[in-house]
Amino acid sequence: MSGQLWRKNLINITPYVAGEQPKSDDIIKLNANENAYPPSPRVREILDSYKPEDMRRYPSADAGPLREALAKRAGLSVENVFVSNGSDDVLATAFRAFFNSDKPIVYPDITYSFYPVWCELLKIPSRTVPVGEDFHIDAKSLYGEGNGGVVFANPNAPTSLAESREFVRDVLEHNRDCIVIVDQTYVDFADKGIDCLDMINEYDNLLITHTFSKSRSMAGMRIGEAYGNAELIKYMLAVKDSYNSYPVNRLSIETGVASVQDEEYFQDTLKKIINTRQSTAEALKGLGFEVLDSSTNFLFAAHPKFGAKDIFEYLRDKGIYIRYFNKPRIDNYLRITIGTDDEMSQMIAQIKAFMGA
């Protein structure tokens, strides 16, 4: 029997090992940058009035109602908005649509860990440029006649740092011949002054990505979006249609629209998280931590005397899950999601206990 030769045709890929997902409900989970608060109460109203018989029909192929709601909120046309199954799906679609050069795409060495994964999967040549000693990105490092594309997150993760609009403009001015993707996953937690959404009207090679998973408290519903000129969005829709005609389900579309239409709740939630971020950063600084100036819903912090890994493990034993990266340059830093005030107080108390403070 000749069987088993099929193994030679398996994809050559290193199976991803998922991060720790504690099963117990009895823990404080500050390790995935999820939102501390529930989504808009209008989501409950959608579930109450939803007719399950509608589930038998395919959803809108382009998540049309959600594109319309997002376009309206941003003062854009529906042709400028793309929606898909979480921002990972949006970003992967964009990589496939736009990064087809034999020149390498460029991204910072410390950033979202999925960029290199998609480059490997889609066989996109890439190179990384180091962020500075202060973890800020050097705009000049992203300049290039030789770039096949550029992607960076602003604010960046896990550093929590934002670059200015002038920075983004500078990068765009020096990359007119390739697509520049600015991943604005965390932008709602930053100063309004850094949002570059309006620049899509000025730069036809700019794509902005965003997600419902952080500021909109809907990680569980898998919704991500992108903004760009109509031609870019048309190509993303074509890639989407060639892979999966209907990537966003009916309840994600409907609950997503409800969230977008509740601006007041959205702003209130952002304010609460920003306030807690401020008080938590001060508390950590009071304990001797270096805390980077966060524009996100998490803090990136290190202590000069205590090892990050030791703090991480101590907190985990106490049922408090934060994030530690065993990677060059950042292996003495902790990434701490902003939870409720009460969760943060419990975490600070445990860190004090660890330090014997």
Added chain:
Amino acid sequence: MSGQLWRKNLINITPYVAGEQPKSDDIIKLNANENAYPPSPRVREILDSYKPEDMRRYPSADAGPLREALAKRAGLSVENVFVSNGSDDVLATAFRAFFNSDKPIVYPDITYSFYPVWCELLKIPSRTVPVGEDFHIDAKSLYGEGNGGVVFANPNAPTSLAESREFVRDVLEHNRDCIVIVDQTYVDFADKGIDCLDMINEYDNLLITHTFSKSRSMAGMRIGEAYGNAELIKYMLAVKDSYNSYPVNRLSIETGVASVQDEEYFQDTLKKIINTRQSTAEALKGLGFEVLDSSTNFLFAAHPKFGAKDIFEYLRDKGIYIRYFNKPRIDNYLRITIGTDDEMSQMIAQIKAFMGA
């Protein structure tokens, strides 16, 4: 200004033109093989008891609870089941995981129209083999030392025809060195005797795909699944993880589990559709149609005297949407989704009016 050169890096792809999706609620929609009946009433209970605050958390990365429910129903282990964002996503994941040979994959010329699209997108060499004059697939045409993989739908679409278990076994016995994907999208509407799910224990190169969009009335929730040996499933999970860690949202997981656990409602719905299929086929035959022997929730039918396109257009003008394919070999056939008895009666009445019968 050197701008616009970014266009040279756009993906070379023909934007898909979506099928007609009538906007009005006042039509009879028999053109997408959606289910005529709502999903299990337990879905309503899930929506009633669901806590929106859970949406702020990422879902189970592998849709774990749904894998477990499906495995339990099938008498398999959870390691044998993969779940993702609709069967299109499942099939595309399988193509990427398993079809990495430089030899062509093989599929019938008349079948699901997405197979060639994925081959183009993923740069997989392929060849088609013609189905017979009777639209049945010739097992010998799928034999091959030279195959990089095999994929076919059983029952097939748009023909509605099923092949036997012996047929599937024959194809597997002659393709021990590549992966064989059997797309069982419509299997629940067929005789129990053609389901090959149990064969995954016998053939380690067999992958069976399936969906919640047809028999489970949940096209709107985007759930598809695959069954295979643990090694195949492990590779599919690795591809999934390299693209999108969380492809299935929380409400699809929970409502999907509710559906799987309601076997009685599932079987009742299937029976109703099979009965309506029988009466509709008889009515069409009474009007002189040739109707293929359907094992699906649709009929594939042609009339010796009246053109399919003319019937299609007449019905569309009357607000009844069925499917017509302007493609070689099948351009005199109509694909008619089985709706409720009342919908079928209205359709038959309009066909009679068209024929002047």
